[in-house]
Amino acid sequence: IEDLDTEQVNVYLDEVMICQNGGVAPDYTEEAGKTVMSRPEITIHIDLARGDASDTVYTCDLSYDYVKINADYRS
Template sequence: TVKVTGGKTTQECCDVAYAVAHSPLVKTAFFASDANWGRILAAVGYAGIDDLDTEQVDVYLDEVMICQNGGVASDYTEDAGKEVMKRAEITIHIDLARGSATDTVYTCDLSYDYVKINADYRS
């Protein structure tokens, strides 16, 4: 799940959520159980919100804050990230700190089986 809060509009929250949900680098990080906040923040940047101040953005994996004010969270530990990444389902919560709009989308990781199934599919 990708939940975006703190947006100026629902549309910008939707744009950010889909940018993260569709990012192959985020999907592969999740498949590798890598709590890679940099890939998530980069995908936020791909959403194309011109006046977004990434130094205000916070990112959580479930209850664990991994990114605070655009950088690694001060109390984040690799052990906490590893524990969250063991879960079958995880919520990426991105707080844009710009307003009160929200949006949520659902996605999956990019596993070997997903790639194989879609690589073997012929239309």
């Protein structure tokens, strides 16, 4: 999104805010993220602060094997 203000973006894994105003949420902990990611299903909520529109996407790209393969490094 060309004119997206990333300093207004918030991201949640279920009830855990992981990104606040474009950076790591002050209260986020790896333990909280790990707890959510261990659940069989999670909701990722991304707030772009651009109005009331919303959409839903279903995916299976976070399978155990996918996460295991990619858990050894961070980008």
